Amino acid sequence: MTLTSSSPSYHTGASVAQNTKVNRFEVHPNGTLIIRRAQPTDRGQYLCRVQSQHGEDQVTLNLVVLLQHPRVLQPRHRDITVHQGTVVHLDCTVLGHPQPRITWVLPDHVRVVTALLPTVASNRRLSLLGNGTLQISQAAHADRGVYRCLGSSVAGTDAVTVRLQVLAAAAPAIAQAAHENVSLAEGASAFLHCTAVGTPSAVIHWTTPDGARLVAAADTQFGAGRNLLLFPNGTLQVRGAVAGNAGRYECAASNALAASRRTVFLSVLRVKPAFAKARIAAASPQRTDVLYGGALWLDCLATGDPEPRVIWRTPTKKLVDSQYSYDPRIKVFANGTLAVHSVTEKDAGDFLCLARNRAGDDFAQLRVNVLTRPAKIERKQLRSSQEVAYGGRLKVDCVASGLPDPAITWALPDGTMVHNADKLRPGRTRRYVVFDNGTLLFTDVGLPEEGDYTCYAENQLGKDEMKVRVKVKVAAAPDPPPPPPRIRFDGGPQVTAVPYGETASLHCGAEGEVLSWISPTNRAIAPVPGKYRVLDNGTLVVHKVQRSDGGNYTCTTANGAGLQSRRVAALEVLLMAPSINGLQGVSAAVVAVAAAQGQRKLVDCVATGTPPPRVMWVFPGNMVVPVPYHSGRTTVHGNGTLELRAPRRGDSGQLTCIARNEGGEARLMISLTVGEAAERAPKTESVPLTVGTAMVLNCSLQGVSAAHLTWILPNGLPLPSGARLPKFAHRPDGSLVISNPSVAEAGAYRCQGRGAGGPAERTVAVTPGRRPEITHRYAAPVRVLNGESLWLHCPTSGEPLRLTWTLPSGVVLARPQRAGRYAVLPNGTLAVRQASVYDRGSYVCRAANEYGGAAPSAVEVAVVAHAPRITDGPPPKTFARRGVALQLNCEATGVPRAEIAWETPDRMRLAVGTQPRLYGNKYIHPQGALVIQNPTARDAGLYRCTARNAVGVDSKATYLNVF
Numbered sequence: 020m021t022l023t024s025s026s027p028s029y030h031t032g033a034s035v036a037q038n039t040k041v042n043r044f045e046v047h048p049n050g051t052l053i054i055r056r057a058q059p060t061d062r063g064q065y066l067c068r069v070q071s072q073h074g075e076d077q078v079t080l081n082l083v084v085l086l087q088h089p090r091v092l093q094p095r096h097r098d099i100t101v102h103q104g105t106v107v108h109l110d111c112t113v114l115g116h117p118q119p120r121i122t123w124v125l126p127d128h129v130r131v132v133t134a135l136l137p138t139v140a141s142n143r144r145l146s147l148l149g150n151g152t153l154q155i156s157q158a159a160h161a162d163r164g165v166y167r168c169l170g171s172s173v174a175g176t177d178a179v180t181v182r183l184q185v186l187a188a189a190a191p192a193i194a195q196a197a198h199e200n201v202s203l204a205e206g207a208s209a210f211l212h213c214t215a216v217g218t219p220s221a222v223i224h225w226t227t228p229d230g231a232r233l234v235a236a237a238d239t240q241f242g243a244g245r246n247l248l249l250f251p252n253g254t255l256q257v258r259g260a261v262a263g264n265a266g267r268y269e270c271a272a273s274n275a276l277a278a279s280r281r282t283v284f285l286s287v288l289r290v291k292p293a294f295a296k297a298r299i300a301a302a303s304p305q306r307t308d309v310l311y312g313g314a315l316w317l318d319c320l321a322t323g324d325p326e327p328r329v330i331w332r333t334p335t336k337k338l339v340d341s342q343y344s345y346d347p348r349i350k351v352f353a354n355g356t357l358a359v360h361s362v363t364e365k366d367a368g369d370f371l372c373l374a375r376n377r378a379g380d381d382f383a384q385l386r387v388n389v390l391t392r393p394a395k396i397e398r399k400q401l402r403s404s405q406e407v408a409y410g411g412r413l414k415v416d417c418v419a420s421g422l423p424d425p426a427i428t429w430a431l432p433d434g435t436m437v438h439n440a441d442k443l444r445p446g447r448t449r450r451y452v453v454f455d456n457g458t459l460l461f462t463d464v465g466l467p468e469e470g471d472y473t474c475y476a477e478n479q480l481g482k483d484e485m486k487v488r489v490k491v492k493v494a495a496a497p498d499p500p501p502p503p504p505r506i507r508f509d510g511g512p513q514v515t516a517v518p519y520g521e522t523a524s525l526h527c528g529a530e531g532e533v534l535s536w537i538s539p540t541n542r543a544i545a546p547v548p549g550k551y552r553v554l555d556n557g558t559l560v561v562h563k564v565q566r567s568d569g570g571n572y573t574c575t576t577a578n579g580a581g582l583q584s585r586r587v588a589a590l591e592v593l594l595m596a597p598s599i600n601g602l603q604g605v606s607a608a609v610v611a612v613a614a615a616q617g618q619r620k621l622v623d624c625v626a627t628g629t630p631p632p633r634v635m636w637v638f639p640g641n642m643v644v645p646v647p648y649h650s651g652r653t654t655v656h657g658n659g660t661l662e663l664r665a666p667r668r669g670d671s672g673q674l675t676c677i678a679r680n681e682g683g684e685a686r687l688m689i690s691l692t693v694g695e696a697a698e699r700a701p702k703t704e705s706v707p708l709t710v711g712t713a714m715v716l717n718c719s720l721q722g723v724s725a726a727h728l729t730w731i732l733p734n735g736l737p738l739p740s741g742a743r744l745p746k747f748a749h750r751p752d753g754s755l756v757i758s759n760p761s762v763a764e765a766g767a768y769r770c771q772g773r774g775a776g777g778p779a780e781r782t783v784a785v786t787p788g789r790r791p792e793i794t795h796r797y798a799a800p801v802r803v804l805n806g807e808s809l810w811l812h813c814p815t816s817g818e819p820l821r822l823t824w825t826l827p828s829g830v831v832l833a834r835p836q837r838a839g840r841y842a843v844l845p846n847g848t849l850a851v852r853q854a855s856v857y858d859r860g861s862y863v864c865r866a867a868n869e870y871g872g873a874a875p876s877a878v879e880v881a882v883v884a885h886a887p888r889i890t891d892g893p894p895p896k897t898f899a900r901r902g903v904a905l906q907l908n909c910e911a912t913g914v915p916r917a918e919i920a921w922e923t924p925d926r927m928r929l930a931v932g933t934q935p936r937l938y939g940n941k942y943i944h945p946q947g948a949l950v951i952q953n954p955t956a957r958d959a960g961l962y963r964c965t966a967r968n969a970v971g972v973d974s975k976a977t978y979l980n981v982f
Contacts, residue, residue: 058117059084059173086174089115093168096180102219103188104275107155107162109181113170120171121151126164158185190277191217193270202286203260211283213253215272222273223253228266228285260287296379297327302372303385311391311422315359315366319383321374328375328641329355334368334387342633343679347567363423364389364479377640380845382835393481394425396474404488413461413468415487419476426477427457432470432489452585455541466491513588517564519630519681525588527557527574539570539590564592566681596683597628599676609688609714611706611783614666616693624659624687626678633679634659639672666693688712703782708765710869716755716783722774725753733766762787762870790871792816793864797878805884805969806915809851813864813876821867824849827860827880855969856882886971887913892964893977899954901981909947911966911973918967919947924960924979954981 035041038048045053050069054061062084068077092112101107113119123131131147144156151170155162166181194214203209215221223235233240233249240249246264248256253272257264265287272279301320309315321327330340331351341351348360355374359366367389373382397418407413419425428438437453452460457476461468469491476483517523525536536544536559544551544559552560557576561568569592575585600623614620626632634646636655648655654662659678663670674689690706706716718728730738730749738749746764748756757764765787771780794814803809813822822834824843834843840852847866851858864876891910899905911917919931921943929936929943936943940958942950951958963976 054082057084059086085116086172087114087116088175089113089119089170089172089177091168091170091177091179093179095178096182098182098184100184100186101158102186103158103160105158105219107158107183109153109155109166109168109183111151111153111168111170111179113151113168113177115170115172115174115177117172117174119177121147122169122171123147123153124167124169126166155183158183160185160187186218188274188276189216189218191215191221191272191274191279193272193279193281195281197280198282198284200284200286202288203257204288205261206259208256208258208260209285211255211257211268211270211285213255213270213272213281215253215279217272217274217276217279219274221279224271225249225255226269226271228264228268257285260285262287262289294378295322295324297321297323297374297376297381299372299374299381299383302383305384306386306388308388308390309362309366311362311364311389312424313362315357315362315387317357317359317370317372317385317387319355319357319372319374321355321381323374323376323378325376325378327381328643330373330375331357332371332373333366334370335365342635343684362389364391375641377642382845384837391422391478391480392420394419394421394476394478394483395481396476396483396485398485403486404490406490406492407461407464407468409464409466409491409493411464413459413464413489415459415472415474415489417457417459417474417476417485419457419474419483421476421478421480423478425483427453428475428477429453429459430473430475431468432472433467464491466493513586514591515588516591516593518593519564519566521564523561523564523568523590525559525561525572525574525590527559527576527586527588535575537573537575539568539572544572559588561590564590566592566594568592593629594680594682595627595629597626597632597678597680597685599624599626599678599685599687601625601627609690609706609709609712610717611690611692611704613704614663614670614691614693616668616695617665620663620666622661622663622674622676622689622691624661624676624678626659626676626685628678628680628682628685630680632685635677636661637675637677639674666691668693703784705784705786708760708762708785708787710761710788711759714757714760714785716757716768716770716785718753718755718770718781718783720770720772720774720779720781723772723779724774725751727774728753728770728772730755731769731771733764733768757785760785788868788870789816791866791868791873793866793873793876796876800879800881802881802883803854804914805855805882806853809849809854809858809880811849811851811862811864811878811880813847813849813866815847815866815873821865822847823865825863825865827858827862854880854882856884858882883914884968884970885912885914887911887917887966887968887973889964889966889973889975892975893962895977897962897977897979899951899958899979899981901955902953905951905954905979907949907951907962907964907977907979909949909964909966909975911947913966913968913970913973915968915970917973920965920967921949922963922965924958924962951979954979956981 035044035046035052037046037050039046043055047053050067052065062082065080065082066077067080069075090113092114093110099107099109111121111123113121120132125131125145131145131153146154148154151168153166163183163185166183168179168181170177192215194216195212201209201211213223213225215223225233227233227247233247233255235249235251235253237251239251241247246258246261248258250256253270255268255270265285268283268285270281270283298321299319300322301318303318307315307317319329321329328340329351330338332338333349337345339345339349339351341353344350350358352358355372357370367387370385370387371382372385373380397420405413405415417427417429419427426438428436430436437451454460457474459472469489472487472489474485474487513526515523515525536553538544546552550562554560557574559572569590572588572590573585574588612622624634624636626634636644638644644655646655646659647657652664654664656662659676661674671691671693674691676687676689678685706714718730720728726740728740732738732747738744738747738755740749740751740753742749746758746760748758750756755768765785768783768785769780770783771778773779792815794816795812801811813824815822824832826832826841830838832838832841832843832849834847835845836843842850844850847864849862849864859880859882862878862880866873889909889911891908893907893909897905897907909919909921911919921929923929923941927938929938929941929949931943931945931947933945935945940952942952944950947964949962959979959981961976961978963974965972965974
């Protein structure tokens, strides 16, 4: 078989035999003709002739070679404007068949022809890439002009013209002010603008206060925290500002020539919430050590709106606040700090700080340890023996230390025991004095004073002793000593009683010079203007006597020979506990008061006592009002009277008037009822019973004097005016006082009398309080995931005195209390942190008060936990090709969430974390997959994936073969 071509462009009659290859022509054994890289000259007729011994046959084929005219994809004419110094790309994509050749004609008529590799024009900054793009690096003013791109082939030619304009460069300039201060409310948003102009176009980036850098791009960029957005035009938006967004923001605009900057200082103002629950923001360490006798300071800074009130509970279970303290050593400042002076062992224990406002409570418990030391006598510079002349002075020191301060006791040679706490009684003469520091002083030594003196120092933790031998030297007979000074006294202790705040005069009555006065705290008194003054005759004058000024004052005198004598004068400060409206000996009372809606009402709270007590009113919602006080509808006058100018029904409730001074406290509780103006005083009145708190029942009958009133008790016993029983007293003003009432005193009390209009009667019903009720009970078991927090609520009607939770283990927790992971909150909610399978079971809430208890509320708790199970693991055998990356999957389910780890053949454990990790050529994905990059024969072996949680373990293994 032969092939003959009759193409005019080919040699006529040229033949190609079977299984023969000539240049681009090849005939396969099956007779197929292959023409590689067909060209236009290959068109024409081709004759295929077949010959054999039986004859021949032939067929003629006409070949047509199609041509595609070159076509440039870019616009025929276009203008490009660039800035000086930038890189310019002139695109020229030409399609056609055969593939056209691309030629660029430069403005100076130089031609640049494309090639497979980039072509660089000689002595120029031009390069022609293989795809036909002409690149100009660092465009200059001389590069401007008309550039032509020619795409040519045997099918034709196509061209595109580009006019290039090069603009002079300019440094960037920011349109906004270089410095700006912006104040923004917390939670609000703001735009920080930064618009720049320059040639070439400037690149804008912002630097945030935390050092992060944001660069303006074609798309909006998000900053750290996702509340910073940088728009393409350079504007930075701060959305939902928080305190962490405050600080210095710097915008920089730069191009090839220079850079320009702008600074914005952002301040975030905190928005005060309408109401914020009291929260302890800062407190002292949970454990504090303090020296015995030192000062203790415990901080408790509380925040909230309204401003919370800070109350401290001491280890003795007593309450103190900034307005009241039962101990003058303890003081609470307005900022919540507790100060305890002269700390004793009774101050050791738990101090509880409670912050309270109308939005909620918070508390913190602080433990205080009081450090003490046993008594010890300092023996440095002390002599074990002393000699003293007859009739001279003997001074023996005994310096002791310890916490608390030890008591010093001296044993004299005759067996007499004296100590530094002894006070000289008037009329008794001693030749020795024991000072507060333990020093023993004899003023006239005789032979009886010779012998051994023993000093004992003792406190609660230990005892120490020291002996000193004293020898008396007798010389010539001494002259008789001058008589000691004498202090005139009336045969008994001088006691001066002075009312609180007045001036006290303490007389010494001495014959001789008054050396000093010693205060009850064993300190020398120096004249202080407005407080202490010593007259020429030795009289001590104390102005504005306070409670702390009470005690024994010691007067010391001396004669011309230097001999001293002492006398004690006692000062008693007269105090009177406060009383309200003349109620003496009643710590709290309840009075029912009725008011007409819209009509002025006065409620008296006249407090008396010495010193004059401080008066305050407590309204519903624990709102404290001082005296005096004035607002729109309420005025508290200086005498304590409460004036309601236009009472409303919503004003009904319980008000409390509190009077305090240094002698104690008194309370008057008012049960205020506001009714319609047209209503008359009801003949039957209901008063709630307050167990343990004294109650006052008032009775006012028209035309009947108080002296003719009779109270009929619930048991029918009449009680005329002035009569008294153990719990009842009919006062002359007609009121009935019930002392320390209990539930048995509930009932109807009738007040009867006869006036000009006939008999009259009024009934006061004393109703007992209601026992609490648990308002919400769980109808179904509560399920919680293992490791999460469990909250069990126990809301009650009223305020129960006792609320407890019984745990499945039998442990009982009271409100409020914390025990490890368990806590009973002040609202009665039980909180269990990080619940585990051991917390499942029945929880019982109980609430009770003095009137009874509510039915217990039980709830079953189920802790949901599942053992881990690997849902997507590796196969038992895995084959990998050397150098080809391999991924081994390992995904698991379980509650709590299972932790996944891989074990490699070399016993290395690779744990899966929240971030990707790379160990050599092994990559751990956060989803649990193990990727082995570029595996080799050393990576072959057993790989095991393990999923583990608190409930169980699951694992899958695969053997890796690398070939």
